[in-house]
Amino acid sequence: MLLRRVGDACRQDDGVPMNKFANTPQPPYYAVIFTTVKSENQAGYEEMNARMFELAQKQKGYLGIESARGEIGLSVTYWETLDDIANWRNHAEHLLAQAEGYSTWYQAFATRVCRVERDNFYQK
């Protein structure tokens, strides 16, 4: 069994596929797990999602995002501190996006704010 634990090394790795993961620092740091079920009306969603992705990256304390969609959507954003998460949640343009999410795009969602206690990275 070829087994290589990457640890710190991966954090500086620009290669594939490690760059598909959020480039997070040593714990502790914070994660927001956002789980969604979409409604039928997705008008304007893609543009707003792209805009929020662009905007989030400019926020203080933003560390990265990982997301995937199947029957449900899962997006995890990573942040340096709880204050950074609060600031992003209350960002004026993000509040407008959230309002659209409530009213239009999501049938249901869950948000969970977490402290990342430890992590591990592996790459062949």
Next chain:
Amino acid sequence: MLLRRVGDACRQDDGVPMNKFANTPQPPYYAVIFTTVKSENQAGYEEMNARMFELAQKQKGYLGIESARGEIGLSVTYWETLDDIANWRNHAEHLLAQAEGYSTWYQAFATRVCRVERDNFYQK
């Protein structure tokens, strides 16, 4: 804007779509965020994944799972305590599955163990 924060109510809700989310208790509880990039060889993966899903549900402290796959895979399992996570990680049959994951199914992965500090649920 129709806005209904569900809070505790959703936790007992068997309706759609809340049952697509993990039925977690009041925080604090724990989450393991498992982010993956698959390799080309997926022989045996589906059977093992189904078996691990079945087995995890029987473990002490297991609270639920949420998962989706796109360019990357994201699976979040929820647990009552860090000990429950350690017990599952060291479960004999799960160790065999992990070995296959390292050697065969995954090109790269990240695991992050988190303490869920707060959560919120919304349903139309």
